[in-house]
Amino acid sequence: MEIIVPILTPFNEKGEIDGEKVKTHVENLLRKGVDIIFVNGTTGVGPALSKDEKRKMLDYVLDVTNKVIFQVGSLNMKEVLELVNYANEKDLIAVASYPPFYFSIPKDFIVKYFKEICKASKHPVYLYNYPGATGKDVDVNLAKEIDCIKGVKDTNPDFAHTIRYKELGIKTYNGLENLAIASLSILDGTVVGAGNYMPELFSQLREYIKAGDMRKALDLQLKIDEIDGTTIPYGKISSMYYLVKELQGYDVGVPRPPMYPLEENKAKELVEKVRKIWNKSE
Numbered sequence: 392m393e394i395i396v397p398i399l400t401p402f403n404e405k406g407e408i409d410g411e412k413v414k415t416h417v418e419n420l421l422r423k424g425v426d427i428i429f430v431n432g433t434t435g436v437g438p439a440l441s442k443d444e445k446r447k448m449l450d451y452v453l454d455v456t457n458k459v460i461f462q463v464g465s466l467n468m469k470e471v472l473e474l475v476n477y478a479n480e481k482d483l484i485a486v487a488s489y490p491p492f493y494f495s496i497p498k499d500f501i502v503k504y505f506k507e508i509c510k511a512s513k514h515p516v517y518l519y520n521y522p523g524a525t526g527k528d529v530d531v532n533l534a535k536e537i538d539c540i541k542g543v544k545d546t547n548p549d550f551a552h553t554i555r556y557k558e559l560g561i562k563t564y565n566g567l568e569n570l571a572i573a574s575l576s577i578l579d580g581t582v583v584g585a586g587n588y589m590p591e592l593f594s595q596l597r598e599y600i601k602a603g604d605m606r607k608a609l610d611l612q613l614k615i616d617e618i619d620g621t622t623i624p625y626g627k628i629s630s631m632y633y634l635v636k637e638l639q640g641y642d643v644g645v646p647r648p649p650m651y652p653l654e655e656n657k658a659k660e661l662v663e664k665v666r667k668i669w670n671k672s673e
């Protein structure tokens with residue numbers, strides 16, 4: 392029943408990563424019951440980071456914990472392999488990658504891509520399957536063909552699709568906040584971007600499930616959904632920077648375009664809306 396948070400990337404006003412803010416954030420997340428930090432995921436704007444920034448984020452998080460999954464995906468295979476080799480010298484749980492996105496490619500190119508990563512990696516290789524973002528669905532059948540995937544994070548509203556990866560006997564997580572109750576109950580855990588700003592709600596959800604108090608678990612899941620849904624019109628990722636400050640009490644810098652900072656009035660409006668839901672008892 393693991394809680395994995397794809398950590399946001401704290402930027403300063405010049406668009407540089409602020410390492411001290413990364414460490415403060417990781418320390419708090421671990422204190423609040425988060426088990427693993429997923430580095431350079433979607434919430435961490437992984438696809439928008441340079442190779443050096445991806446390495447820096449890994450080093451900052453490793454200064455605090457080795458409970459790390461390091462996302463290495465890129466459309467530049469040379470960069471992917473340099474990141475895998477960099478991770479080979481580090482103590483961490485696994486490396487992960489989304490499939491090559493944007494380009495229309497045959498499935499056997501996706502198989503070759505992941506087999507190259509597996510061949511180069513000393514660590515287990517996890518699949519980050521996010522069809523809604525990449526346009527590619529590396530389902531259980533394709534994962535079987537790749538034949539070296541040791542874990543999967545499936546950001547997918549089709550929970551039946553996610554469950555099928557268990558046929559491979561691998562670590563299986565779903566990456567959607569509104570499926571956290573199912574992921575914590577049936578899979579190896581949940582991967583939640585919203586865990587950046589409300590980690591304690593996911594920890595509490597796990598406790599309710601462990602205690603068999605599914606009514607309370609469901610009510611809390613609905614509260615999580617309401618908060619998560621509130622962020623969508625403002626931009627989920629940009630919203631997180633303001634909600635961490637409001638709900639966790641420390642500064643995680645600003646988002647970097649094309650994840651634009653919120654206008655002051657919008658940020659205030661968002662925080663007021665979320666605070667109202669947060670303060671409601673389940």
Ligand SMILES: O=C(O)C(=O)C[C@H](O)[C@H](O)CO
Pocket residue numbers: 397429431432433434435544546566567568582583584585
């Ligand atoms: O940010 C990531 O890498 C995630 O896996 C998180 C999910 O995609 C995100 O929470 C979906 O809302």
